Amino acid sequence: MRNIKLLIEYDGTDYVGWQRQLNGKSIQGEIERVLCEVLQEKVDVIGAGRTDSGVHARGQVANFHTSSHLGTEEIHRALNGLLPEDIVVHHAEEVPLDFHARYSARERTYSYRINTVPTALMRRCSWWVKYSLNVDLMDQAGAAVVGMHDFKSFCKAEADVNNHICTVVLSKWSRDGATLRYEITANRFLHGMVRSLVGTMVDVGRGYTTMQEFLQILEAKDRREAGMAASARGLVLESILF
Amino acid sequence: MRNIKLLIEYDGTDYVGWQRQLNGKSIQGEIERVLCEVLQEKVDVIGAGRTDSGVHARGQVANFHTSSHLGTEEIHRALNGLLPEDIVVHHAEEVPLDFHARYSARERTYSYRINTVPTALMRRCSWWVKYSLNVDLMDQAGAAVVGMHDFKSFCKAEADVNNHICTVVLSKWSRDGATLRYEITANRFLHGMVRSLVGTMVDVGRGYTTMQEFLQILEAKDRREAGMAASARGLVLESILF
Numbered sequence: 001m002r003n004i005k006l007l008i009e010y011d012g013t014d015y016v017g018w019q020r021q022l023n024g025k026s027i028q029g030e031i032e033r034v035l036c037e038v039l040q041e042k043v044d045v046i047g048a049g050r051t052d053s054g055v056h057a058r059g060q061v062a063n064f065h066t067s068s069h070l071g072t073e074e075i076h077r078a079l080n081g082l083l084p085e086d087i088v089v090h091h092a093e094e095v096p097l098d099f100h101a102r103y104s105a106r107e108r109t110y111s112y113r114i115n116t117v118p119t120a121l122m123r124r125c126s127w128w129v130k131y132s133l134n135v136d137l138m139d140q141a142g143a144a145v146v147g148m149h150d151f152k153s154f155c156k157a158e159a160d161v162n163n164h165i166c167t168v169v170l171s172k173w174s175r176d177g178a179t180l181r182y183e184i185t186a187n188r189f190l191h192g193m194v195r196s197l198v199g200t201m202v203d204v205g206r207g208y209t210t211m212q213e214f215l216q217i218l219e220a221k222d223r224r225e226a227g228m229a230a231s232a233r234g235l236v237l238e239s240i241l242f
Numbered sequence: 243m244r245n246i247k248l249l250i251e252y253d254g255t256d257y258v259g260w261q262r263q264l265n266g267k268s269i270q271g272e273i274e275r276v277l278c279e280v281l282q283e284k285v286d287v288i289g290a291g292r293t294d295s296g297v298h299a300r301g302q303v304a305n306f307h308t309s310s311h312l313g314t315e316e317i318h319r320a321l322n323g324l325l326p327e328d329i330v331v332h333h334a335e336e337v338p339l340d341f342h343a344r345y346s347a348r349e350r351t352y353s354y355r356i357n358t359v360p361t362a363l364m365r366r367c368s369w370w371v372k373y374s375l376n377v378d379l380m381d382q383a384g385a386a387v388v389g390m391h392d393f394k395s396f397c398k399a400e401a402d403v404n405n406h407i408c409t410v411v412l413s414k415w416s417r418d419g420a421t422l423r424y425e426i427t428a429n430r431f432l433h434g435m436v437r438s439l440v441g442t443m444v445d446v447g448r449g450y451t452t453m454q455e456f457l458q459i460l461e462a463k464d465r466r467e468a469g470m471a472a473s474a475r476g477l478v479l480e481s482i483l484f
Contacts, residue, residue, distance in 0.1 A: 009362040056363055080360060088362040118322060120251040120330040121298055121367060121478075236363075 001065050003099055004072060006031075006045075006079075007091040008060040013124045013233065014086060017053045018060070027051075030087055031062070031079070038078040039068040048101040048240040049108055049189070054232030056125055059109075059239035063101045099242075107169065107241035108189060112182040112198045113234045119178075126179070127198075127234035133205035135180055139173040141204045141214045142182065145197065146171050152221040154197050155190035164190055164221070173201070183238070194235055200227035243307050245341055246314060248273075248287075248321075249333040250302040255366045255475065256328065259295040260302070269293075272329055273304070273321070280320040281310040290343040290482040291350055294434070296474030298367055301351075301481035305343045341484075349411065349483035352436045354424040355476045356444070361420075368421070369440075369476035375447035377422055381415040383446045383456045384424065387439065388413050394463040396439050397432035406432055406463070415443070425480070440472035 008031070016024040020032070028045050035043045043064040051057055070078075076092035083089070098104075113126040116133060145151075145168050152164040170185040182198060200217060203209035209217075209227065217225040250273070258266040262274070270287050277285045285306040293299055312320075318334035325331070340346075355368040358375060387393075387410050394406040412427040424440060442459060445451035451459075451469065459467040 011362045011365070058363065085360075085365050086362050088360045090359065117332065118327075118330045120253045120328050121300065123253070123327050124366075125363060 001067055001097065003063055003065050003095050003097045004075060005061065005063045005093050005095040005099060005101070006089050008062060009058050009088045009090060010056060010060065011086040011124060012051060012054050012056045015053065017055065018047050018049070018051045018057075027057075027060075027087060028062075030083060034079055034082045035064065035066075035075075037082065038075060039066050039070060041067065046101045048105045049237045051235075051237055052192070052195075052232055055235045055237065056233075057237035060237050061101050061105070061240040061242075063095065063099055065097070101240070104242050105240045107185055107187055109170070109183065109185040109238040109241075110189070110194045111236045111238050112184075112194060112230065113236070114180040114182075114198075114202070114230075115178055116180070117178045124233060125236065127231040129202055129206075131202070131206035133180060133202065134207070135173050135175040135205065137207075137211065138180070138182075138201045138205040140211055141201045142171040142173050142184075144211070144215060145184075145218065149218060150221050151190055151193055151218075153217050153223055153226045154193045154200070155223060156192035156196075157223055161190065166190065166193070192229055195229040195232065196226050198230035198234070202230065203227040243309055243339065245305055245307050245337050245339045246317060247303065247305045247335050247337045247341060247343070248331050250304060251300050251330045251332060252298060252302065253328040253366060254293060254296050254298045257295065259297065260289050260291070260293045260299075269299075269302075269329060270304075272325060276321055276324040277306065277308075277317075279324065280317060281308050281312060283309065288343045290347045291431070291479045293477075293479055294437075294474055297477045297479065298475075299479040302479050303343050303347070303482040303484075305337065305341055307339070343482075346484050347482045349427055349429055350431060351412070351425065351427040351480040351483075352431070353478045353480050354426075354436060354440045354472065355478070356422040356424075356440075356472075357420055358422070359420045366475060367478065369473040371444055371448075373444070373448035375422060375444065376449070377415050377417040377447065379449075379453065380422070380424075380443045380447040382453055383443045384413040384415050384426075386453070386457060387426075387460065391460060392463050393432055393435055393439075393460075395459050395465055395468045396435045396442070397465060398434035398438075399465055403432060408432065408435070434471055436477055437471040437474065438468050440476070442469035444472065445469040 048061040072092040168186045290303040314334040410428045
């Protein structure tokens with residue numbers, strides 16, 4: 001048995017998300033379908049981050065076990081040859097059998113992109129926000145979540161987890177003209193957490209929520225307190241640290 | 243009668259090009275269809291650059307005459323409300339009656355993007371080139387076309403023009419990791435010129451064509467001499483100078 005690690009980029013616009021689901025095409029499902037064809041055996045592909053429908057990845061990491069002797073370079077080329085063009089494998093390598101894309105990951109980084117004017121060319125990976133936004137206030141809110149916190153207020157109700165404690169090591173907003181960019185790195189993320197954080201920080205940036213209220217939302221540990229979730233299209237899983 | 247000038251961004255992937263055609267949806271056709279609805283009269287929209295199928299624009303300029311008294315801000319908002327999301331109007335203003343988007347334009351700038359590794363997220367606006375490319379050689383070829391030249395070698399056969407003389411004021415290649423970017427500004431462009439130049443400069447960058455051969459192609463004024471046209475998807479009409 002061998003364990004193969006993949007580095008994957010995808011445009012999530014036309015998928016139900018990373019995870020296999022009955023209601024449509026998933027990234028995981030597409031990769032498993034092509035691997036089955038290439039390796040002539042059924043494989044289970046484990047992803048480091050289970051991105052939602054419409055969410056993208058520049059640096060998703062996945063792994064699968066196989067009894068095939070096909071070289072990693074052949075697997076890599078066959079995947080890119082057979083996958084649809086909105087999924088690209090950047091790297092394939094053999095790793096120790098105990099490597100697990102999800103459980104071995106120590107940190108994940110997501111980015112979020114907002115445009116304050118509509119954009120045709122970037123519309124698939126940017127959220128158009130019609131309000132004028134104070135990025136300094138948003139960056140203050142971003143800085144307030146750095147450290148170890150209970151993020152229950154920013155977690156989807158159905159999330160099946162024991163606790164909501166995450167350690168955020170980086171959380172920063174920056175602006176380049178009409179484009180705002182958020183970057184957040186943490187040891188783990190709860191379901192819907194980045195989009196809920198971004199939506200609430202947009203409320204801060206447009207003056208609807210004060211910094212004090214933002215801190216109260218974080219303290220409340222109550223999912224009803226947070227703002228509307230930001231659109232899936234602005235979110236990109238950038239990288240995984242092992 | 244009033245003359246209205248529009249600044250337009252579009253993702254050309256799903257269109258037959260700027261110009262109205264019988265075989266599919268065009269950018270011009272979509273804008274005219276929506277304007278007819280908004281202004282309750284038929285209008286002819288004139289574009290500064292007639293981009294081909296699959297080519298994009300960040301700064302296309304167009305104008306149209308109308309007898310409507312609707313304010314430019316209302317026209318702007320109505321257009322963005324009714325146009326598909328891959329066409330965005332950034333600005334609308336009233337201009338003197340003799341302003342003509344095509345004939346009043348003094349300079350046009352196009353950009354071209356190449357990726358040397360496949361990309362899922364940028365695939366709609368980047369050409370994936372599998373060769374390794376020497377960007378310094380490509381930039382030398384780029385510099386060689388600056389000035390007044392006969393570009394017949396880089397013009398599609400069917401182009402209906404009196405002469406092939408263009409004055410190029412900027413032509414530069416740059417690299418950022420696996421992404422190569424070309425920018426070219428000229429008083430006018432012939433049909434297929436940028437894609438033909440880029441395709442031939444890629445031949446230079448991968449060592450298939452020498453700089454001396456590139457100069458001979460430019461001198462030949464023979465469209466059979468140039469390399470393959472680069473893919474439409476990497477090309478963006480960036481801006482128009484009046």
